[in-house]
Amino acid sequence: MNLFKALSYKEWMKTRKFILVTFVLLAAVAVYSYIDITYAIRMEEAVNVWYGFIFQGVSVSSLMMYLIPLSGISMAIIQFVPEMTNKRLKLTLHLPAGETRLVSAMLLYGYGVLFALYFACVIFMSVIIGMILPSEVVGMMVLQFLPWITAGLAGYGFTAWICVEPSWKQRIFNMLISVGLLSVLFVSIYPETYSDFGWGMLLVLVSSFVFPFYSCVRFKQGIQ
């Protein structure tokens, strides 16, 4: 167990600044969305602002569509690029534990941190937006965030897959496959359109967790 504590500490040292920056950015965008809506309410009257949310599917915070997936991708870059320079990952894989467990620990650390950040962000936004907009709109917002959050988490896993992959040609192919899989999460940005696609989002999420193991095997075999 100590080994995994130490491993988590290593990941924490690498990513703590990034986590802080992401936390601040998410909070800033959440607060900005709130300010933006209260401004719109003062300018255009609440009744017209509500109309947009209820009947036209206006997004409470469209910036989140970019911030959430990008934060997931950046997290993987921060966590795995240092491992790949000078092939430091080799040292990690030589620690006295199975490679599956080691890579799982590294990935679960990233998923856990991102999930905690996104979860906190959704709860915070639900509370502040719930003060000025009805529960129906808050529900629409949460459902709209779901595919973006999935894209953030899956984007993390796929980026790890691309980073750990040892061959450059395969890295490009991995990017193509990742973009294809992530694009499924941006087919429609209208709130609630993903409400029947929970299984699909779960499939993309689970695949983003298992794909990196394959690159890890190739890395360990020394494929160039």
Add this chain to the structure above:
Amino acid sequence: MRFKNIIYVIILVLTTIITSRSIPALVKKIVYESNGYPLMYYSSRLKELCIIDFREMKDAFRDVKGNVYPRSQYDSLLPLMNYRQLAMDGNLPDSIEGHAMDVKVLRSKQVVYRFRPSDVYSPQPKMGVLLEAMPKRGSLSLPGDYFRMNDSEMVFVDAETNSVKNAKSKMFTAELQKKGFEFPAKAFWGNPTVRKPYEEGYFCLDNNGELFHVKMVNGRPFVKNTGVSKQVAVKWFVMREVSDKRFYGYLFGQNGELGIVESNEDGGYRFVKMDVRPVDITKDDITIMGNMLYWTVRIYNSEAMDCYGLRSSTLESLSTYHQEKEIGTWDRVADVVFPVILSPSSPDNGYVGCYVLHFSAFAWILSVILALLVFVFIRKRLALHRSLIVSAVVALTGITGVIAFVLLPKNRFE
């Protein structure tokens, strides 16, 4: 690693799903040519449905009996469609079938409506808004609150304060219950916009399947059971405040009935069924183009179009026309190249899912042959079990499976 082969299969299958979506979409963009159905209109002069397709004949159009008319007669043979142009040219006839041709009346009797399955199968507004049906000023305006239908009451929420308006909620709930409305509501349909000539509020389907008309008149509730559920089991309703106030909107029945809800002489409601084939709202698109004398209704899907010329007063059918979908370049290419085409979106559904847009048995037979060739080619380059898996995927998906395989790592030592 123990799960290496399982992960390989997962990557292969998911990549194939992605290529089964993106490669056909790309090919479609390259070869697709418009092969949609033509515009149809029932001519009040010819007393027949006309097919207006200037892609087919540049300078002519025809009726469904095959008579061809030059384009120069387009306006005069379809006067109720082109009355604006005729009026501009000074050629508007004085009367048709004994009805005086007045531009104002013609405009108010004009009906244009388009229905898509995705109107029903997509996220619906969770709240509604009741505008004042008798505004003090001429134009309609938003009242400042929105309503939701709870399990046992109708609740109005004030937008400015985001708080429930208790008095108004109680007043409307009491009126609904007094008129026999059974909560919870199954659905409510309105036309929430201020850009319409007048307000008719909402039609609400109660728990017993009865359709109620709810609107706000002078700040007070107006609730009435339309009673149309005695005529038809209601599946869907579309509110449309038409200029001449003849009807409230379009109603779709559980058994494919399509019609309008009219107001009858004594202030009640009546379902008038259109004399058309049963409609399947999961896949049929509908367009309605009506004028004071005739309505033209097209019901079409990916296989065929049925068109009807109806008498406007009774909606009985005067003429019908059936046309199969033309097979275009894209359809021919897809039938040969792609055994299956997947997509996360569907033209008939607003929700994201995994839709099979196309299946071709012929392409599937070809892909089995392709799979055998692939197997022979990769046999020496990959381990046997991998060659078999890749061949199986290619046999099921054809060329898109081959492209997925190309994208995957291929090292014989793995």
